[in-house]
Amino acid sequence: MAEPLHEDSVIRALAWNPHQSQDDYYSIVANSWKQLLAADITLLYLFAEETSSFLLAGASDREGGFEWVRSIRGTDERVLQAALRGFVEDQQPGRTVLYWPLSTPGAGAIALIVAEKSEPFAAAAIAKARRYAQTTASSLQHARMLTRLASTLAAERDQAQRMNAILQTLTLGVIALDAHGRVRESNPAAYELLGLTGTRRSRHPWEQLVSELPPRSLETFSGCILSALNGVRRRDEFTSPDGRPVCVDAIPFAGGAILVLEDLGPRLEQERELARVKRLAEIGQMTAAIAHELRNPLTSIRGAAQMITSERRLKKAREWAEVVLEEVADLERLCNEFLDFARPVEVAPEEVNLAELIEEVLAHDEPYLRQAGIRVSYRRGKRKPIIMGDPVRLSQAVRNLIRNAVEAMPEGGCLTVSVTKSPKGVRVRIADEGEGMTEEQLSHLFTPFYTTKANGTGLGLCNVKKTVEAHRGSMSVESRRGKGTTVTMIFPGGTT
Incomplete structure (x- = not known):
């Protein structure tokens, strides 16, 4: 038989400590009631609202208790009915089982104590336990509420962390303001579009957001903020400090405003x-x-x-x-x-040795080059530059580029041609010693019908580019005034 428990010890034991686990606390409650009732074993059931049933939460004797639970598992309905009726003492041959519901005002039975003893329970023990029934119920309710609160706070903290992670990776700029215009949340994209650098603390006034904006942009952006803080949604555009067009959508909401900033550059380019x-x-x-x-x-x-x-x-x-x-x-x-x-470029692909193809073009154009006073510097790698392509189309493209280079050197000069391996495939370069082009001319180089020649159509390079792209290749042009021009074509393929 258990030793009686001093009343102060009962109160201390029943007070839930947030630092202890729920399982430990429920076992302590079961042990406290075991000693209050001088029982052989005591079990604690908690009411589960989700299933409207009582589930075992703690036992005074973990091993013996759980063995005992398994032996009376068929009495669950009796347990539930006893809780609904109130305190029940069930005397059976060789043992007495006590069913004691624990209730709180307005919540009903939230827990159930089930105690067993080999003899009837003493009236004094029942009277003592009765004094602590309400205290136990309140402590259990308090523990359950605090546990739920901790769980809710943890879930909200996890959600806030996930939302913050999403916010930090958005390409759109987002700024949340409170009712007083102080920054509550923001992401790097927003500060980058506003020309701001460094770490920004929260709760700073919105006026600090516009410190780097040009005057007209500052007026537009500030007007959007003030409009949203006054409950009126406003959408407008302004120019960022580095010259990019930016759209701001200022959206009012209860307790502040949300600013969504979008870099319009990619969209306008598209x-x-x-x-x-x-x-x-x-x-x-x-x-x-x-x-x-x-x-x-x-x-x-x-x-x-x-x-x-x-x-x-x-x-x-x-x-x-x-x-x-x-x-x-x-x-x-x-x-x-x-x-x-x-017309779309149609290619009939076959295995092509680009070095041999270019050598054939140079040999065919040799009289033309000699008459124009052009010296040819030709270089090729040691391995065979093999690609899948249309030899007719490729020859036309190379011949077109060679003729452009010759026309850029009316007084003669050196034409440099090379075929080498590149990380992306096979690289072909054709360079002249002509007068080169300005940046303005380079920017229009692949614009159809744009030409600097008196009798040109402005379609030659466009057609060459179409041919290269039809072979899944890329084409680029480098040129400086007075330094000549270099055309580079890269075709996917390998060397053997």
Whole structure:
């Protein structure tokens, strides 16, 4: 039989310590009641609102207690009914079982003490336990409320950490202001768009956000903030300190405002690109129609000119016919350029040795290069630069670039051509010693119909670029005024 427990010890034992685990506390409660009732064993059940049932929470004797629970598991319904009826002492042969509900005002039975003794419980022990029933119930309710509060706070803390992690990685700038205009939350993207650097403490006035903005941007951004703090949503655009267009959406909410900042640069660039693609599609349709209309009369002109040249008695007519043929050839070349630009590039891929292909082009153009006073410096790697490509298309592209380089050196000069391996595949470089280009000219280099030549169409480089991209390659141009121009093409492939 357990020794009686002093009343002060009962009060201290029943007071929940937040630093102890729930299981330990429930075992202490069960042990305290075991000693109050002088029982052999005591079990503590807690009411689970989720299942509307009583679940075992603690035992005065962990091993013996749990063995005992397993032996009476079929009495769960009796346990529940006893709790609903109130205090019940069930005397059975050889033992007495006590069912004691623990209730709090307004909450009903929140726990149930089940105690067993080999003999009837003493009236004095029951009277003592009755004095502490309310204290125990209040302590259990207090422990449950604090545990739930701690769990809720932990969940909110986890959620806040997750939200903060998301906020810090957003590309949009986000700033939360309280009702007084002080910064509550913010992310690096917002400060970067406002031209602010360094760590910013929270709760600083919103006026510190605009310290780096240009005057007109400061007026716009400040107006949006004041509007939202007064309950009116406002959306506007301003210029960041580094010149980027930024959209600010100032949204009022209870207790402050949210500012969402977006860098409009990428979106505007995308819109410009879409507009350019649409414009090029329209130009493509137009050039296809022009080329088609030109081809018909060209055929007639060619036929007539050939008939004139066959008539040997008309010497003067023969001379003019030769001029006609030359013009027809130029028109035909223009038509081909227009059509190449208007049509998608179709390639018939096969294994191509780029070094051999370029050597063949240089050999074919050797008389043209010699007549123009061009020296050729050619370099290739030791391994074979093999790619999958269309040899006809590739030859046309290389020949076009060589002719551009020659035209850039009217007084002659050195043409440098190289074929080497690169980390991304095979690199082809063609460089001249011409006068080079300005940055303005470079920016328009691949714009259709833009040309600095008196008789150019502005489509040659565009067609070369289309050919390179059709081979899944890339093309870049480097040029400085007075330093010449270098065109680099990189094709996916390998060397053997």
